[in-house]
Amino acid sequence: MPAPYEIFVLVKQVPDQGSKAGLNPDGTIDRAKAKRMLNPFDRYALQAALHTKKCYGGRVTAISMGPPPAVEILMEALEHGVDRGVLLSDRRLAASDTLATAYALFKTVTWVGRFDLIFCGLQTTDGDTAQVGPQLAERLGLPQITYCQDFKVEDDKVHAERIIEGGYQKLISELPVLITVANSYHPLDYKSFRGAWRVQQLLRNQEEQKKYIQTVDLDLVGADPERCGLKGSPTIVAATEKVGEIGGNCSMHEGHSPTDLVSEVLDASKLKEFLTV
Amino acid sequence: MTDEGKKISSPKGEVLVIAEQILGELQPVTLELLGAGRYLSDKLGSQLTCLVMGHNLAEITEKLVSYGADAVYVADHPDLTCYRTLTYRRVVVDLLDSLAIPPHICLLGSTTTGRDLAPRIAAHFETGLTADCTELDVGPYEHKSKVDPSKVGIYEECLYAIRPSFGESLKARILGPWKNPQMATTRPGQMTPLKPDSNRQAKIIPVQVSIKPEDNRLIVAETLREVGKGIKLQEADVIVAGGYGLGSADGFQLMNQLAACFPNSAVGSSRKVVDLGWIPYEHQVGQTGKTVRPKVYIACGISGAIQHRVGMSKSSLIIAINKDVDAPIFKFAHHGIVGDIFQIVPEMIRQLESVKSDKEVQTVVSTH
Known part of the structure; x- marks a missing residue:
């Protein structure tokens, strides 16, 4: 029998970009009004974590950092079959950049306990940096496999395929390891019936919920508040500027039949000239 | 002090x-x-x-x-x-x-x-x-x-x-x-x-x-590169890119057909459809995808968010097709068509193909 693994998966709640809710007329986002969702990239990380448990045995813990509503995505993770969730939530974390975030997560991960594999999404859709995973690995002193599109565990070693420009690398890493999962990995399976049923029970019973989802703060995990939030962040957004309208004189074609519209545009744009080399 | x-x-x-x-x-x-x-x-x-x-x-x-x-x-x-x-x-x-x-x-x-x-x-x-x-x-x-x-x-x-x-x-x-x-x-x-x-x-x-x-x-057992394989987004003269407005992964068949009208062309995409798994990441244009500057960029059902724009705004000719007249892409495209992709694009393919076959006929005639 293979050793049961302690598997962590890091997830984040992000604003739903597909929804127009919370979109201000000037193009900025009102995060309080915006719809919330599980970061799409994290779905692949969840799948990787659950797959590892299914193949090799173990326990999956989903860890998140965010304001209290982020508990929703831990519930979602539970529905998919994750065993328990931990949410780091603390006002002092506001305005954390990636370095401060990685520090806070580092303290949370070590507080939760021993682990063999940590899975993260490749990046988030709201920050787009892909930095927190590797920064957390650095804090934990771990090897890392980013852009991982497939893997198996053999003799306590991870054999992985990592995407590179124009191809891929085959890597072998010792455990423990941190893996960021590419979106060419398998998509997340449907919610499990058992998981969904359990979450239904938890929604009715606050006491029971606490057994599965624990909310922690900086003091509990032993994080130094000075190293979190605005104070602990080496970068700031100093200025934002509107993006000028390049071109700005788009000639619009509308209102006619598709045939007329297309011939109008083909003539105006001289697109036909590009049909031959 | x-x-x-x-x-x-x-x-x-x-x-x-x-x-x-x-x-x-x-x-x-x-x-x-x-x-x-x-x-x-x-x-x-x-x-x-x-x-x-x-x-x-x-x-x-x-x-x-x-x-x-x-x-x-x-x-x-x-x-x-x-x-x-x-x-x-x-x-x-x-x-x-x-x-x-x-x-x-x-x-x-x-x-x-x-x-x-x-x-x-x-x-x-x-x-x-x-x-x-x-x-x-x-x-x-x-x-x-x-x-x-x-x-x-x-x-x-x-x-x-x-x-x-x-x-x-x-x-x-x-x-x-x-x-x-x-x-x-x-x-x-x-x-x-x-x-x-x-x-x-x-x-x-x-x-x-x-x-x-x-x-x-951590060791590397092997590095495999398939140079020449895969899509050549950055070298293409014409890019046909599809976005969320395509409605589903099937919409990319239409993008392929339109791209096939042009020599040295490739299919690109917005980021959202890559997230949704409609098309692989290597097609993604934009801040977290590829930066391209083709001669022609045809954006179909792409709203034109800043993240997409920074990856393609240097294209010489941008044609946008979108049913939403307020889509930001119409602020920086050169030609905009307000309409249904599934009506406009097939019509565009038809008209381009007919020009092509006319040309072929001419070539055949002139060689005789």
Whole structure:
């Protein structure tokens, strides 16, 4: 029998970009009004974590950092079959950049306990940096496999395929390891019936919920508040500027039949000239 | 006594570019970063340096000099043949520790290598890192916020790391002047390399490589590159790109058909449809995808968010098809068609095909 693994998966709640809710007329986002969702990239990380448990045995813990509503995505993770969730939530974390975030997560991960594999999404859709995973690995002193599109565990070693420009690398890493999962990995399976049923029970019973989802703060995990939030962040957004309208004189074609519209545009744009080399 | 108006300038460190090679092939993004780095270091009045790691690097080193580096640190070691997070990280950390003053700025490519390595370096030195910048500059900054009194002051020569901000039609200028190196990554295709000049001279500085046993916890068994395979988005003359407006993955069949009308064409996509799994990542155009500048860019059902725009706005001719007349893409396309993709695109294919077959008939006739 293979050793049961302690598997962590890091997830984040992000604003739903597909929804127009919370979109201000000037193009900025009102995060309080915006719809919330599980970061799409994290779905692949969840799948990787659950797959590892299914193949090799173990326990999956989903860890998140965010304001209290982020508990929703831990519930979602539970529905998919994750065993328990931990949410780091603390006002002092506001305005954390990636370095401060990685520090806070580092303290949370070590507080939760021993682990063999940590899975993260490749990046988030709201920050787009892909930095927190590797920064957390650095804090934990771990090897890392980013852009991982497939893997198996053999003799306590991870054999992985990592995407590179124009191809891929085959890597072998010792455990423990941190893996960021590419979106060419398998998509997340449907919610499990058992998981969904359990979450239904938890929604009715606050006491029971606490057994599965624990909310922690900086003091509990032993994080130094000075190293979190605005104070602990080496970068700031100093200025934002509107993006000028390049071109700005788009000639619009509308209102006619598709045939007329297309011939109008083909003539105006001289697109036909590009049909031959 | 307050710190207000206190001018803070740090000792003048170099601008360091970390070069990238895959299987001994220098990656173009390094030359682009040297172009950007040259501009920054000239403005700062400091040196432009470059670190290259690998094995048998003579040719690459020469190239780095001709593209503008004042000094090249060469870490040549058989263990560095392939990029590995822990070994490369060790070399960079050791090099930075060995410098009398840290680099003012440190730049990497926003590639699978740079995005793997840069955050490790930034976290180790607890310094700021901005990903996927579309512009870089240096200039002054006055920090007034008293949240952390130790940060207040006027900083003369900060790195301006400029990138689009999330989901908003805004560009954000991100700064981290409190600690050097100030780090940033940029996507391939965003910066412009200098013209190579073989008369350029530079100091070549060999770097001591001391890899520790724990750095071998991660090994590379094999590197497989399928050069020539896959799509050539950045080399295409015509790109037909599809977005969320296609409704489903099937919509990309139509994109393929339209692209097939043109020689040297490729299919691109917005980021959202890649997230949804409609099309693989290699097709993605934009801030977190590829930066392209084709002769023609036909955007179908793409709203034109800033993240997409920064990846394609330099295309010579942009034609946008969208049913939403208020879509931002109509603010910067050259020609906009308001309508249903599934009516417009098939019609466009039909008309283009008929022109083509006319031409073929002419050619056949003229050869007789």
